[in-house]
Structures are given as C-alpha cells and as structure tokens.
Amino acid sequence: MSKLMINKFGDTSVTRDGAVILDMIDVYHPVAKFLKEAAKSVESIVGDGTKSTIILIGELVKRAEGLLRSRFKTGIIISGYKRACEIALNRLKSFSKPFDLNDLELMKKIARNVLSTRGIEMAVDYLANLIVEAVSMVMEVRNGKAVIDRDLIQVVKKPGKGILESELIRGAVIDKRLAHPMMPKKIFNARVAVLDVALKVDPFKHLQPYKREIHVTENELIKKFIEKEDEIEKDLVKRIVSVGTNVVICRKRIGSVARHELAKAGVMAIERLLKDEHIEPVVKATGAMRVANLQDLRKEDLGHADLVEERKIGEDRMLVIEGGKFSKIATILLRGDPYQADEAERAIKDVIAMMSALVAEPAYVPGGGAVEEALSIALRNESLRYSGKEQIAIQAFANSLEVVPILLARNSGLDPTNIVTELRAKHVEGMWEYGIDVYSKGVVNVIEAGLIEPLVVKEQILKTCTEVASSIIRIDDVIDKRYVKRHRGEMP
Secondary structure, eight states: OOEHHHHHHTTEEEEEOHHHHHHHHHOOSSHHHHHHHHHHEEEEEEHHOOHHHHHHHHHHHHHHHHHTTTTHHHHHHHHHHHHHHHHHHHHHHHHOEOOOTTTHHHHHHHHHHTTTTTOOOGGGGHHHHHHHHHHHHOOOEEETTTOOGGEEEEEOOBBBGGGOOEHHHHHHESOOOOOOSSOOOOEEEOOOOOOOEEESSEEEEEEEGGTTTOOOSSHHHHHHHHHHHHHHHHHHHHHHHTTTTOEEEEEBBBOOHHHHHHHHHTEEEEEOOOOOHHHHHHHHHHHOOOEEEEOOOOGGEEEEEOOOOOEEEEEEEEEEEEETOOOEEEEEOOBHHHHHHHHHHHHHHHHHHHHHHHHHHHEETTTTTHHHHHHHHHHHHHHSSOTHHHHHHHHHHHHHHTTTHHHHHHHSSSOOOHHHHHHHHHHTTTTTTEEEEETTTTEEETTTTEEEEEEHHHHHHHHHHHHHHHHHHHHHOOOOOOTOOOOOOOOO
C-alpha cells in the first residue's frame, strides 16, 4: 500500500518507496537513526531492498533478544549470526543463475518487478522499455568488463500530459530557454562551444578590494566608455564565431550586446548553467571541451550534435541536444501529473542503480521469498554440523529469513501458515525456484513467472543486516547526555 507523507513544511508525497518513507520520517531514537541510515545505504548501493533490510534487521534483533533472555552470551549470538551470513552468501551463489547482458527481455523483467511496486502499474511495461533502452545506450566495456555509469542516464521531470508520453532522448535536455528570442530555434549538425567564462564586461566590483575608483568628467568620455564595453562584447562574439561555433552553452552570464550579436550571426546560446550537474550532461552529449579563456578556444574544442533544438515541453521551453557520434548520455524525459511523476522518477533512478549493480555482477536469483526460504532450509541443515549454542544462533538467523515469505503471504491476503508450509514442502523436495506470487495468490515457479531479482541486491541485504544487527546486539546501555544539567564548577 502507498503512504501519504506530510513533512513539517506541509509538503506531501504519495509513495511506496521505503527509502522515501524513511527519509521523510523524523526519528529521534538513536537506534532508529541507525536503522534509517543502514536502509538508505543499501538503497544507494543497489537501488532496492530498503524494506527488506529494515524487516530483517528487526527480526534478527528480536530473536537475539529472546536468546539473551535465555542466558546466551552476546559473543555467541554474534558469532552464530556471522557464521550464518557466510553460509548464506555461499549458498546464495548456488541458487543464482548467470545473466546474459544481451538478454534485454530479462532486463525488462527485473525492471518491471521494481516498477510494479511503486504505484505506476499502468506504465510499468512502457517505462521498463525506456530504461532498458537507455541502459543499452550507455553500457560500455572497460578492461574487458561491462560497466554502466549511472550519471550517464539523466531523468528530467516535466509534469503535464500523461506518463505514457514520456520519451527517451539520446543526448541531453536542458531546462533553459534561448538567451535571445531572435536566435534560431533549430540547428542541424551543431558545433557546440561550452564556456566557463562570462560573455560580458564585468562591473568594477573587482576593483573594490584595491580601493580604486574611475572618475569620468566629460560626457564624451562616458559615451566612449560605453562604446568600448560594447566593442569588447562584439570582439568576444567574433572570436566564438571565427572557429565555426553555431551553439554556445555558457556557464555564466551573456551580455545584452553579445546576445544580440550572437542572434545576428545565427548562433543559438543559453546562459547561467551554474551547477556542474547541469553542464556536465552537455559535455558528455557533445564531446566538447570546457573553455575558461576565449583566447584558448579552438575548433578542436567544439562538441558536435546531430540536432540542437528549443522545444516547448509542457508550459516551458527547453533545449534538446540530440545525437552525435560523441554522445555518451541518455535522457528520460518524464511526463505525467506531479505526484505520479515524482514517484516514477524515484522508481526509475532505483532501477538504474539496480541495473548498474546487475551489470557489475551479472547473476540473478528467484524472488517472491523463494531465495529466503531456500536459505532458511539450507541454514537449518548446516547448523546441525555445529555444536553448542552457536547452532541455536544459526537457527535463529534461519528462522529470521522466513519473515519475508510470511509477510508476502500476509500482504497478499493469504494465510501465512498454509502458504509458508506449502512453500517449505516444495523447497524440501529441491524445488528452490518456487516462491509466492502475489498476483496468482499461490506458490509458483517464480522464475517462469518473471519474478527475479539481481544477486547483488540479496547479497548486500544479508551483509548489511548482519552487520547492523550485530552492532545493535552489542549495545548493553544507552548513555544520553543531551539533558544533563551542568552544575557550577563542572568541567565543560
């Protein structure tokens, strides 16, 4: 189910994303903050798994609390948990299947599984196709290994129309309009200059530290002074045009005279892209070199694009830089109503992070609680090799893993006892590919049903949960000095 989140400023957000829910919740208990940061770290690394992380940590700590009441030593519990995690990670690889990076249909299945849990069911297939196409655009091979740089896939959100009218652009989209209305609106075979310098004469503010002043006593000198400023801006434009530039992307301001001269020369220009995250996509889309001094501008520094066009998208005008042999970036232009677009944007970024992790470690495992049930049974069998209380700690870890299929069954409106019993029977017979399908309301072969997850996500969840649970179990007291009254003579 979705949650309607309202922050202290009254801003609302409708979401099913565990990371967003945690981010908007104000927690004051130190352990709650600990859990919050753990879940957010998992989400930032692999793009998914926040809810599973919180649930599993809670179950591990709850079972550890029961063992502590039974006079178990903390060291024994932590040792058993770490041993169980090692066994689970090793067995997890045996349950995984290799992933072919050319299998786009399998990629789409993984993308759909994440998108379908975010309240955008009507556009799951459409967005999954866009994401996989974007991923295939930016995927490259480095040192014989496929790599996806997340920063090469931009998501630009522009509310309006419907989410099914979102599109993928091979290039960059800049949320700026042209610097002058008379500039051309479309240029084919663009030669792009990316400038880190202002195309205007700086005011004399920079002279203030030296306490210098300029006194003009004659009217003619004022006129010459202004004409000289205009001449300087015209010379800057001549220098730009002389190397064959027909599109200018300026990080700083462009003066009024320079804007007019650029328009006369048929050059498109936009100004004030102050942040690196705004100007870097242009560099990656065109292959241009950023120039900080116009005297150093050469023809070789220019970037290239098949098309640069100002388009009206929604209520605003935006610059689209598309195509080109040097283009290394893909942009998903996201439409829809504001709440829907917000949730879709978060989901897309999570899927991109997951795809990046999947390409780094190309393997997948069954979803629907199948892998948790398989690991739980494997840990119970393996625990029999250990004697003493460590065996009971490993079994506690195994029982904790079963909370995932239990909650899946409960959230599907099924009887957890019957479903988990049926699931366990399948796995005891060696059918570890069987899990819970919340749509068909039963235990099915989840790989055939397309319910699969990247191996790296499950690995990260297990590692993080074991480490965080062990850290919490080690705590035997909370010393809170926030409200201690300071007495006279007390050392600060």
